[in-house]
Amino acid sequence: DQQVKQNSPSLSVQEGRISILNCDYTNSMFDYFLWYKKYPAEGPTFLISISSIKDKNEDGRFTVFLNKSAKHLSLHIVPSQPGDSAVYFCAASATRGSTLGRLYFGRGTQLTVWP
């Protein structure tokens, strides 16, 4: 059973415009959410995260929004750049104190940013 869902397998955006990647989850125990970015033939790298006590976290061009009532989060990239072209994985976890539990990943969204 997929507890973290990324329903769009791909997204194509023009350079300079906003990219919005979406993620839904089903487990109400999840209280920490992460986005990983993955280039072909490389391991995923951590991008940005958000705790359930917040509804927004921003880091440069990347902003993650969390809607707990809808069990939905989204990653906004503004402005999008060709180097952002990669697969983006959403992940969720239930924390225990200061420790993250097991990560549950979505299937990923392939973002392509064209000039």
Next chain:
Amino acid sequence: SQTIHQWPATLVQPVGSPLSLECTVEGTSNPNLYWYRQAAGRGLQLLFYSVGIGQISSEVPQNLSASRPQDRQFILSSKKLLLSDSGFYLCAWSVQGWQYFGPGTRLTVT
């Protein structure tokens, strides 16, 4: 700083052959270690995780096995590969839950 190594980077194996993928971590002690697989059209599937030497938990029933002979060494094995074992295998380590991934191994079973 912490570093995670995986080898080989790519591997082509015939069906029915054995498999051994190795992962080592440097710069940390007693990490949690994980094996993931990314198959075509699927996300990151957790295969095994280990919280210490000799302690392995399996998430998915399959013909794969894992071992942790040393604190910072994690090995993924199979006695007989299946076509469905093709994919990108990722090792990860974590402390307090934050996971850091290795470069991965591309396995093609022919």
